[in-house]
Amino acid sequence: MSKFKKKKDGGLPPVNTAALPDIVFMLLFFFMTVTVMKDNTLKIKQQLPSADQLHTLDKKDPVIYIYAGEPLDQFKAKWGSSAKIQLNDSFKEVTDIAQYILSERADFRQDQQNKITTALKVDGETNMGLISDIKQELRDVNALKINYIANKKSE
């Protein structure tokens, strides 16, 4: 019977996991500090162009976002495969931009309203025709400060 006796020694001691919470908390704090909450679900493909003369938009700056690009595969059946504009959470037409800018602008504080930047987050493969139309609309509602969002060029 002694054949089946449990081995008491020679086995590995259990790994001490007391520091595990600390490690996980460290990761947690890292992600809490460097990421921001998603505010819009992108419905379009977004491969941003790259540039090196970048200017960082501060979190406190009043910014209105306009997204544009080719719809993601699951939306192609309904919306087609040509580049579309996304405002907040839905696809919109160029003619809706003016209304959108005006309503977003009203949400900002009075003293910030003339400092609003319109950030264009546009996929690199989009044709300039669409961008020009957007810019024309922005000019019409006097939203003249724009920012072409781009990735930092890695050299």
Added chain:
Amino acid sequence: MPKRAIPEINAGSMADIAFLLLIFFLVTTTFETNSGINRKLPPPQPEDVDPPIIRQRNIFTVVVNKNDQLLVEDQLMEVTDLRKAAMDFLDNGASTNDQGENCNYCKGKKDPESSDHPDKAIISLQNDRETSYKTYIEVQNELVAAYNELRAREYARLYPGRDYLADEEEYTTAKTPEEVKDRLKPRLERVKKMYPQKLSEAEPKKN
């Protein structure tokens, strides 16, 4: 009275709780790229205003066609050479500005066929409706870089030890204290006035 020992709290599930929070933050947040090229659109123009007459040598034309090829001053060019060409044009300083002042800080060739003065030099960018956005941004980037490099050169000369781009960044950041901004503003404006950014964009050609 005998002291009652406080039972130790079991921290075994602490890791689980932390993991849960970690995973929550992983799914709800994104790494946001929040930097880009700042540009200003021209204000809406009344229909009946005639455009001012500008001499051809003061205009640096950049045309991007639908195949993303670059035509600079009627010559085919690669994007990588654009910055140098634009800087040469802006920095030429062959003649005087409207106030009759010579460009004493220009280091260009003073070619009479090129721009008179940085005040007068205009870069005109024209693109096709089928140009890709990626190329457009590359071209914009190079042109903005040309201005920034010239301004940085003068900034370093006027205020030794200071960096134009770093100061510009500091000035535009919202959390910079007001007194620092007030100190930086006249310096930045002085250099910006030396090389004013005159980058005009024509309406894209329709096919």
